[in-house]
Amino acid sequence: xxxxxxxxxxRRLGTDFRWLLASSWTSNLxxxxxxxxxxxxxxxxxxxxxxxxxxxxxxFLPWLLFGLLAGAVADHHDRRRLVMLANGLRALVVLAxxxxxLTGQATVWLVLATSFLYxxxxxxxxxxxxxxxxxLVKPADLGIGNARMQAGYLVANQLAxxxxxxxxxxxxxxxxxxxxxxxxxxxVLLISRIADTPVPEQAGSARGTKAHAIREGLHWLRHNAxxxxxxxxxxxxxxTWAAPWGVLVLYATEHLGMGPVGYGxxxxxxxxxxxxxxxxxxxLEKHVSFSTLMRVCLSLEVLMHLSFALTSSPAVAFVIxxxxxxxxxxxxxxxxxxxxxxxxxxxQGRIASVNMVGVFxxxxxxxxxGGVLAQLFGLTAPWWFAFAxxxxxxxxxxxxxxxxxxxxxxxxxxxxxxVAGEDEPGAGGMPLxx
Numbered sequence: 001x002x003x004x005x006x007x008x009x010x011r012r013l014g015t016d017f018r019w020l021l022a023s024s025w026t027s028n029l030x031x032x033x034x035x036x037x038x039x040x041x042x043x044x045x046x047x048x049x050x051x052x053x054x055x056x057x058x059x060f061l062p063w064l065l066f067g068l069l070a071g072a073v074a075d076h077h078d079r080r081r082l083v084m085l086a087n088g089l090r091a092l093v094v095l096a097x098x099x100x101x102l103t104g105q106a107t108v109w110l111v112l113a114t115s116f117l118y119x120x121x122x123x124x125x126x127x128x129x130x131x132x133x134x135x136l137v138k139p140a141d142l143g144i145g146n147a148r149m150q151a152g153y154l155v156a157n158q159l160a161x162x163x164x165x166x167x168x169x170x171x172x173x174x175x176x177x178x179x180x181x182x183x184x185x186x187x188v189l190l191i192s193r194i195a196d197t198p199v200p201e202q203a204g205s206a207r208g209t210k211a212h213a214i215r216e217g218l219h220w221l222r223h224n225a226x227x228x229x230x231x232x233x234x235x236x237x238x239x240t241w242a243a244p245w246g247v248l249v250l251y252a253t254e255h256l257g258m259g260p261v262g263y264g265x266x267x268x269x270x271x272x273x274x275x276x277x278x279x280x281x282x283x284l285e286k287h288v289s290f291s292t293l294m295r296v297c298l299s300l301e302v303l304m305h306l307s308f309a310l311t312s313s314p315a316v317a318f319v320i321x322x323x324x325x326x327x328x329x330x331x332x333x334x335x336x337x338x339x340x341x342x343x344x345x346x347x348q349g350r351i352a353s354v355n356m357v358g359v360f361x362x363x364x365x366x367x368x369x370g371g372v373l374a375q376l377f378g379l380t381a382p383w384w385f386a387f388a389x390x391x392x393x394x395x396x397x398x399x400x401x402x403x404x405x406x407x408x409x410x411x412x413x414x415x416x417x418x419v420a421g422e423d424e425p426g427a428g429g430m431p432l433x434x
Contacts, residue, residue, distance in 0.1 A: 013145055016136045016194045023190035024129070025152035027087065030183030031122075032161015034094075037169045037176035038115060044173065045108040058115035060360035062123045067360070070127035071353025072213035075346055079128040079135070084188050086125035091184040093117045094177050101174040126356070131348035132194070134340045142337045147281035150333050154278060158271040217350030226407040227342050227351065229400050230335060233393070235358035237301065240389040242366025244308065244382035247374045255379045256314050266321050273325025281333055290334055291405035295398065297331035300324075302390045309383035342407055 009018045042055040074082060097114045100106040137145045168176040221228050244251065252263040284293060300323065307320050343351045370382035 008151075009148060010144065013137050013141055017133070017145060019190055019193045020132055020136060021148055021152065023083075023187045024149055025156050026183050026190060027125075027187035028152050028156035029161050029164075030180040030187070032157035032159075033165035033168070033176045033180050033183070034161075035157065036162035036165035037180075038111070040166065040169045041106075041173055042108055042111055045106070045111065051108055051112070054112055055115060058112060058119050060119075060363055062116065062119040063356055063360040064364070066120055066123050067127070067353045067357040068214045068217075068350070069210055070124045071217065071350035072210045073124065074128040074131055074349025074353070075217075076210075076213065077128075079131050079349070080191060080194050082128035083125050083132070083191055086121045086128065087184050087188045087191075089121040090118055090125065091181050091188070093121065094181050094184070098174050098177050098181065101177070106173075127349050127353045130352040131345075134345065134348060136194070139341050142340050143285045143333065144282050146333045146336045146340075147278050150329050151275065151278040154271050154274045154329065158274075159268070214350065217347055217354065220344075220347055221351060221354060224342070225400075226404040227339060229397065230339060230404050231351075231355050231358055233298075233397055234335060234355060235362045236393045237298070237390060238359050238362025239366040239369070240305070240386040240393070241301070242363045243370030243373065243386050243389075244305065246367035246370040247379060247382060250374070251308075251379045251383075252317070256312065256317055258314050258317075262314060266317060269318050269321040270325035270328070273322040274329035275325075277326045277329045278333070281330065284330065289405065290338065291402045293330060293334055294401050294405060297327040297334070298390070298394050298397075298401075300327040301331075302387060302394055305383050305387035305390055309380050309387055338404060338407075 009021050039052065039055055042052055046052065093114055097106070097111070100110060133145050133149065134142065164179075165176040168179060221231065248266070249263050252258045252266055256262070258266070304320055304324050308317070311317060311320070339351065339355065340348065369385065373381040373385055
């Protein structure tokens with residue numbers, strides 16, 4: 001019978017993948033702790049809705065400002081060392097916040113500045129980190145690798161981190177951030193065990209400014225139809241998704257009458273559905289084509305918006321959210337895997353950053369639209385907008401999805417073997433215990 005370590009991180013993916021996975025999971029736990037603790041800290045320092053909302057803005061504003069630059073930097077420097085440096089800076093920023101909390105000098109403005117600096121470092125860490133998996137495993141194993149990375153996000157960031165952060169905050173405002181420093185520091189130590197990740201040859205030899213590198217990435221994206229279409233799909237569906245999600249707390253508490261506890265339970269239902277999806281991904285990948293899975297996921301997204309627009313039952317809402325978790329994390333794993341397979345190694349950082357700028361740009365646009373619609377037409381109006389917008393988009397991209405899923409990977413099996421090691425999986429690192 002396979003050991004637990006083999007089930008979570010199959011040995012064929014290599015030792016370096018296990019170090020990457022352990023680092024990602026640990027970092028996600030720290031971020032999950034802050035996900036609950038940071039808003040609680042800001043709310044304890046101010047009663048201004050604008051300043052509380054500004055705290056949430058710090059999660060995506062750095063991506064809009066620095067996302068493209070971070071991608072260019074990731075493609076021209078050692079990516080593992082970039083992740084270590086950026087995470088090290090994140091730990092120092094939070095450590096400074098702990099000092100201010102312990103000395104009673106923390107203000108809401110200092111917390112907002114800390115959030116912005118932390119988010120900026122996170123942009124560079126995530127841009128570089130997203131390029132590591134394609135460098136460590138074969139293209140055929142990217143699906144299961146991404147699924148395991150997603151599982152860590154669900155367990156650590158969404159399920160374990162927030163309640164732990166809230167509990168520690170109740171003990172003392174500084175405790176969750178102390179543990180966050182420990183988690184991020186440990187993530188740096190874990191990823192340091194990965195073998196060197198040299199700059200891809202073409203990227204390393206390229207000359208010019210970072211602006212030139214960004215233009216080069218955008219030029220490649222503009223002329224690669226499958227990846228370009230995938231990025232557009234993600235952008236548009238994030239607009240339609242964010243419109244109702246921005247007012248979900250009001251929809252749950254006022255329209256469904258669930259109360260704060262019920263609202264929290266809704267997000268938990270989504271995470272539970274995602275857990276089942278992630279650990280079923282290996283079977284799905286073997287038995288169902290990516291094009292079919294992509295169409296099914298986007299179709300379920302359309303139906304979810306319609307169902308939420310029509311229902312007023314908390315029980316039905318729980319079922320919908322559980323189903324949302326199932327398909328949303330399958331879609332996230334597939335879209336990431338397809339993009340990583342199609343993008344040249346020397347452009348992985350820049351194209352991933354364009355994708356993330358699209359994600360957060362879509363969130364900003366969608367949340368604004370959703371707030372206006374809810375204010376003018378009621379709390380179900382954003383769901384109707386999301387339903388109509390996603391349905392029209394799905395009709396437009398139904399056929400191109402086949403071309404996206406069937407596009408020829410940039411890396412063939414031989415080149416992947418050269419990266420991961422043909423006879424010694426994960427050569428260059430120490431094995432994690434099973």
